[in-house]
Amino acid sequence: MTLRKKIVAANWKMNMLQAEAAEFVKDLLLEIDDISAVEVVIAPPFTAIAKVNEALGKAQNIKIGAQNMHWERSGAFTGEISAAMLRDLFVRYVVIGHSERRAMFGETDEIVNRKARAAHEASLRPIVCVGETLEQRERGNVEKILSLQLRGSLADLTARELRETVIAYEPVWAIGTGRNATPEQAQEAHSFIRHILQELSDQTTAEHIRIQYGGSVKVENARALMSQPDIDGALVGGASLDPRSFARIVLAACEDQEISELSA
Ligand code: PGA
Numbered sequence: 001m002t003l004r005k006k007i008v009a010a011n012w013k014m015n016m017l018q019a020e021a022a023e024f025v026k027d028l029l030l031e032i033d034d035i036s037a038v039e040v041v042i043a044p045p046f047t048a049i050a051k052v053n054e055a056l057g058k059a060q061n062i063k064i065g066a067q068n069m070h071w072e073r074s075g076a077f078t079g080e081i082s083a084a085m086l087r088d089l090f091v092r093y094v095v096i097g098h099s100e101r102r103a104m105f106g107e108t109d110e111i112v113n114r115k116a117r118a119a120h121e122a123s124l125r126p127i128v129c130v131g132e133t134l135e136q137r138e139r140g141n142v143e144k145i146l147s148l149q150l151r152g153s154l155a156d157l158t159a160r161e162l163r164e165t166v167i168a169y170e171p172v173w174a175i176g177t178g179r180n181a182t183p184e185q186a187q188e189a190h191s192f193i194r195h196i197l198q199e200l201s202d203q204t205t206a207e208h209i210r211i212q213y214g215g216s217v218k219v220e221n222a223r224a225l226m227s228q229p230d231i232d233g234a235l236v237g238g239a240s241l242d243p244r245s246f247a248r249i250v251l252a253a254c255e256d257q258e259i260s261e262l263s264a
Helices: 018-032 046-056 083-088 099-104 109-121 134-138 142-153 159-163 183-200 203-208 219-226 243-263
Strands: 007-011 039-043 062-066 093-096 125-130 166-169 210-214 233-236
Touching (some): 007 093, 018 046, 046 062, 093 109, 109 142, 166 183, 183 203, 183 219, 219 233, 219 243
Parallel strands (some): 007 039, 062 093, 093 125, 125 166, 166 210
16 A cells, blocks of 8 residues: 655635735744644745745745646736746645636636646646536536546646646535535545546556545544545645644644554
C-alpha cells in the first residue's frame, strides 16, 4: 500500500484583507508551528499572498497556494495573473477549476486543462477540482460527470505531472451549505476517481496521487472523512477562515496520518 502524505488546504475565496491575513497566520502558527506529518497549504486572494508569505517567515512547512491563474505566459490579458507571477510570489500550489469558477466564470474542462498544463510547465502544482451538482447526483450521474471532468481536465498530462497534481473532489451541493458528503459517499467517489486516474496513467501513479475532499469540512467531520482509505486531505473553505478551526482540521489529518503510518 502506498502511503500518501495528507494535504490540507485553506481556500479563503474572496475574503481577508492584508492585516487580517497576517493576524490569521500569527494565530495559526501558535497552534501548528511544527507540523510536518501532513502538508498544509493556504490559498489567500492574490492581494494577500505577499503578506501571508511575510507572516509565515521561516515556517517552511506551510505552503502558499493561489485560487486561480491564466494559462498564457504573458501578454494582453487584462486582469489576469500568470503562473510565473505566482512563482514570483513563492506560490507552490494553484487551485484550478473550482466549481465557483466553473459556474460563475464559465470555466470548462478544456480551460481547466490548459491551466493545469501551464501550471506544471511553471513547476506549480495544480489542485484540480471536480464534483457533481445535486441534480446530477439525483439522476445517478455522479460517475459519468466525474469521469468527463477528470478526462477533460487532465488530458495530456504525463504520469510525472499527474503524480504532482492534487485532485479535489468537491460535490457542488456540499460547498458552503453545511451539508457535507457522508464519509461513505465521499469514499465511494474518491475510489472511483482513483480508478479513472489509473485508466489515465497506471496503478502506481494512481496510488501516489492525493485526492482531497472539499465541501463543508469542519472540525466535527474532518477526522471521519479523512480516515477513509482514499481521502488524502481536505480543501477547506468556510472553516479555514478561523485559525483555530483550521488548525484543528490540520491536527485531525495529522492524527490520521500517524495511525496509517503505524499500521503500514
Ligand atoms: P466550504 O468550501 O468548506 O465552505 O464548503 C469548500 C470549497 O469551496 O473549497
